[in-house]
Amino acid sequence: MATSKKKKRNTKKLILQIIGGIVIAAALMLVLGLGMFIYYAWKAPSFNESSLRDQLPTKIYDKNDNLATVLYMGQKRESVKFADIPDQMRDAVLATEDNRFYEHGALDFKRLTGAVFKNITGGFGSQGASTLTQQVVKRSFLTDKKSIERKAQEAYLSYRLEQEYGKNDIFEMYMNKIYYSDGIYGIKTAADYYFNKDLNELTLAESAYLAGLPQIPNAYNIYDHPEAAEKRKDTVLYLMNRHNRITKEEMEKAQNEDLTANLVERTTADRQNIEQNDERYASYVNVIKDEIKNNKEFKGKSINDILTSGLSIYTNMDMNAQQTLQNNVDNLNIYKNKYNQTGVTILDTKTGGLAAISGGRNYKDVVDRNQATDAHAVGSTIKPILSYGPIIENKKWPTDHKIQDESEYDINGNKFRNYDTQSHGIVTMRDALRKSYNVPALKTFQVMKNDSTDASYNFAKDLGLKFPTKDLGPAEALGGGAAEFSTKQMAAAFSAFGNNGQYNEATAIRKIVTQDDETIKFTRKSEKVMEDYTAYMITDMLKDVFEPYGSGYGTGIPGLNMAGKTGTTTYADETYQEYNLPDSAAKDVWINGYTPQYTVSVWMGFTKIAENGENSFVGHDEQILPQILYKNVMTEISTIDGKDFDKPASVTDIGTELKVTGTNPDNSITTDPNKPSIEYPTNTTEAVRSSNERAASSAKQTEQEAVTTEQAAKEAVTTEKVTTERTTTEKATTEKPTTETKMEQRTTETTTEVPTTELTPNEQAAKDLKAASDKAAAELKAASEKAAADLKAARERAARGQ
Template sequence: MTRKKKKRNIKKIILQIVAGLFLLFASLFICAMLLFLYYAYKAPKFDEAALRDQLPTKIYDKDDNLVTELQMGQKRERVKFKEVPDQLKNAVLATEDNRFYEHGAIDFKRLTGAVFSNVSSGFGSQGASTITQQVVKRSFLTDKKSLERKAQEAYLSYRLEQEYSKDEIFEMYLNKIYYSDGIYGVKTAARYYFNKDLNQLTLAETAYLAGLPQVPNTYNIYDNPEAAEKRKDTVLYLMNRHGRITKAEMEEAQNQDLSTNLVQRTAAQRQNLEQNDPKYASYINVIKQEIRNNKEFEGKDLQDILTSGLSIYTNMDNNAQTSLQNNTDNMNIYKNKYQQAASSIVDTKTGALIAISGGRNYKDVVDRNLATDIHPVGSTIKPFLSYGPVIENEQWSTGHRIQDEAEYDIHGIKFRNYDKQSHGLVTMRDAIRRSLNIPALKTFQAVQQEAGNDAPAKFAKNVGLNYKSSDLGPSDALGGSSSEFSPLQMASAYASFGNGGTYNEAHAIRKVVTQDNETINFEYNSRKAMEDYTAYMVTDMLKGTFEPYGTAYGSQIPGLNLAAKTGTGTYGDETYIKYNLPENAAKDVWIVGYSPRYTMSVWMGFTQMAQYGENSFVGPVEQSLPKELFRQVMSEISPIDGADFEMPDSVERSGGFLQVKGNPDNNITTSIKPNSNNETVRDDSRAVSNNRYKVIRSQPTTEEPATTERKTIEKPTTEAKTVEKPTTERATTEPTTTQPATTQPTTTQPATTQPASTQPATTQSPSSNSTRP
């Protein structure tokens, strides 16, 4: 009886233990499931967009030729499943997931072996990820090894296999895998390492590429050739073990040296894959700006946009872009690392951006684009604030005469020409081609008095030159104060003159085509900015810039009709004093010119002052360098066909000058009273003062020709005696090296008045009232 009772007790205990274990395992299972569900709930959203590979953006020129690609840090070329050779499929499957087509999202047989290994050797010692899991990890997750990440990986893998076929998942894998050196995708890797298509790879090369992604940097053949060879041999062994190649094929491939067909690359080449086409960097910078401003891409990250496989069709002229950047980089004129040049070229008729250089050796992201940055524009503003508005509103003829003066006082502020001389009565055409300051100021005042104080600002706004205030002062009219614009803006503005008065905003992109063949069009501003007679008459006057005594004389191109305006800008007075700079030193130098085909702007200057001011100014000879760059590039890109600007019916010639048809202009402007609105002359705060006097320098204060054309503006304070900053005087005779010695230009100025020199001759001692205190 006792023995039977004991047996029943033992059975009861066993049943209790079994039940306890069952409950324990059930509880653990339930806890595990709850934890799995919790982790799955926290998993990233199953977003199909995340499964798409980061594809490069392709850039096409105006002729729809592919010129470059934007990899955005990931060099990748996509391959479709049907293009993958069987040899590559076998190599990848044997290495990564031999039973891929037999199991589901998770290979439980392989997982079991990995679990025992992890228990004995520690978590993470052996992985069992399937190809599906690897796609999920690269699309949604990180490489962090944790239970949470593994649970999320399993959940998302099941989701992936519900949505896509095995072949589609295999294709995703081949395009997502990293192959070191910034290379993604097996097709890109084949070209990068061996310069071959996938179907041209040898078995040894295929095996290497199949094994490289496991530890890409360790197996990189450039850094570790021995490790690369061993990895190749391992993959070949696995292919033979799983019956995907014969032993003879394995041994033959193992004896092949991978370096036989390897593309030789230097360390620098491997690190700068994104800089293969530096000549396009400035243009690409503008493309990015236009992408950001397009409403179709509003709120999207630029990195995501440019890695979505876009095709961007631009207005770039490949030859012009190459010419411009090469000439900018290779000019032997730079004094120090702060001296720079920037330029823009647009189509005169359409405003299409043909070429752009943001600076010498420009690198996108690293450098500021100096062609889209603003700079003081100097006298290049005169056609927009003085001469254009007066023709538009008052219909002055190009022969309208203006009384020039050696010194012009506007309520205590004294303005002068670059040579401090009076040139008597000068025609408007002569005044602009020689860039005289006083006639420009008087014309500016005449426009404000007759057409309204805001008339100059309105005219400038119509061509894309927007001022914060429409109440402009004399220093604005000479390129100082708030007259600061970019080379790109100036090119578009001047193109309006060459285009019969129609303004077209500069634009790089014609259209964008997405990976799904959706076309996104880009809009830009286009409007009538002025009357056609204004555009043509200003153009005719600016053609004189290339004539004798013009500020760009010597830069003309035979067979090419050009119109242009030059400009010069200076530092503030405090900088001249602090660094003891010479009077003829300039900070900014410009030329903006156009033909019936192209409009080109060139700015040269300094991004900052070097220590002690060393070599941080442009001297007299160097101030002609923008004109040299303009001439060189325009000569290389322009058709020399003699095409000229077409005179509209609204214009007629009279006595060698142009006038609005039916509106003869015989007036002579001898004096203009300052407008009451100009009582306060803004000087951009570029002033220096002491207890004896105050000198105010309008920015810029001089203008052409080859030397600094900078006027000194003085304003007496408590002292009755006027003291001005000394300048370098100019000889009144023309140097024979750049100008005709005896031929005088046709003007209405008195016979005794000589035209200003375009080169410095001798330096005169400043007079007593020109000494520095």
């Protein structure tokens, strides 16, 4: 008996202990929660009237943290007083957003309780219970980030707001602050924008639509989603009837009303916010928006809401470069007509930071396509990336590696030619690149393709240029395949050559600081993608592009060490025929150049094709237009200090040429990658070989001097012509026939054929070289005096036309 009583006492004691523990735990939780609430409230943004009344603009800072521009994002709007808001509109808003607004305090605990249960099953933030007061606070002081801290601050600031202002004042703030899509803020502006009416002129259906639009503005935008807009209107009318704000008859009548009856007709351009804060920065702002959209911290948020939340955006912008670039793009007198467009990207060569960008002439964000980030066919600018870069990286070819050029080169039945349809004999890799010959580039590409199918693809991919397939063909090697790239991508790729092989993704934003001092960092890809010897040797060869006989001659800037590559693309044969285009008409023209300080990529093209080459780059003078813009901008923004690219220890001089340190390059001539190459002897016939080489050199010089006056002038400031056609088939990418090809540099040089007799390779080479020497000697006496005079006159004219 005593034992039983003892057990009962112990059980009772245990129950009391459990209850006491629960009470204590609850008290501790309450104290802890109260403490956290006080702490978060203490950290809340300052309560001020200016934030309540106005949207917060975004400030954009340059690379030195200097304020560049401020974005207002269409906030210059009409406001409305509470007394001027019709009862019909008030009822629609209250029924939709907060029917008990005038009955509860800062928080609606009845709605909150229901939302809590739904959040338990659906996860935190899955169901909201925000009052109009809370929505005003959130849009004025806080971000959309769902967290306990933000909710605590929202509750505290809502309480403060209702202590400072009356319900009507808060309702007025809400109606002026809310977003209505298409860059429109405030109910009065929305009524005028959508229906060209004052608030008191709106029908019940129109009022219901505008009251329901702010919940998901872009999804309910009637211009983009008319069916969703009608359903949203019907939902608001239902809620108005449910809350006894309209009768059933009024609801049904309004639900049958067609919203488009009084809708203002607007084009896409009309609907955009074309009011520019500062047009010099419009292209840069466009890139900023794209980077924000792609950042996970802003996923699912409206860009308009983001940029009106008081952000401070710290960028890589060089203000001087940005202003200089857009000024030149807008005002330099270099364009053929109004359809002639351009896109330009300027990067910091060392960091890859986006120093400046121009999306086109008089560019307006959103309305205009950003030509700097749009993709275009790149032409011969791809040759260092798909042919010569990979061959140096993997095969360690020296810059004087010899390649057998041909007037016509067959790849699987497709015929390819140089821009001038001529063979230039045996050329060095340096000459082939700076003069942009097609056949040597293709042969080099084929060597890598035969050695490793993916070598060129991977080299390009590491530079940010991803082709749709790894099985690249000759069309891609000449920049006329299906793949296209933007100036932003090409600038990033070329900057790696000037940065010792270190690739940096081109980015605009360094970090963003929110209104509540939260820092959001932006990352970028940065990695070593090639050996420093590859980067330097490509750079050294590309420096010659700006020297005499280079494709960019005339674009060089005294005192500025600069490397670069020009590019030109043509149309498909049927386009020439359809539009009666002259043979010398080109579609896209490029120049990608870099110094140790800046990398600049310039593309030019037209917005549409026209008859007779009206909207084409016809002839040499028009095809160098991007070079004029490039030179002007680079001259204005660069520090002219003679600084050169750093030569790494992995590169060794061999006379005026370069080789990879530690290698012993042979003197093989690359002929056809699928056939044996000719190798010069290294034994007692060395003296004979040297003699023959000197004879060949004399022949080559004679032919160079014997070019006509017109051809010499073209050589002085020539740009290469990539005559590959932009289609996805290799057959369609072959050069235009000889009779239709544009002559841009010199006439043919002596062609050394692969021997087909029974002579040994050494004997055949000696025979061919001797024949060339004899021919040159016979022509020298008759041609030299005339050639010298013609060449001098041509160069003088070319110099005047630079």
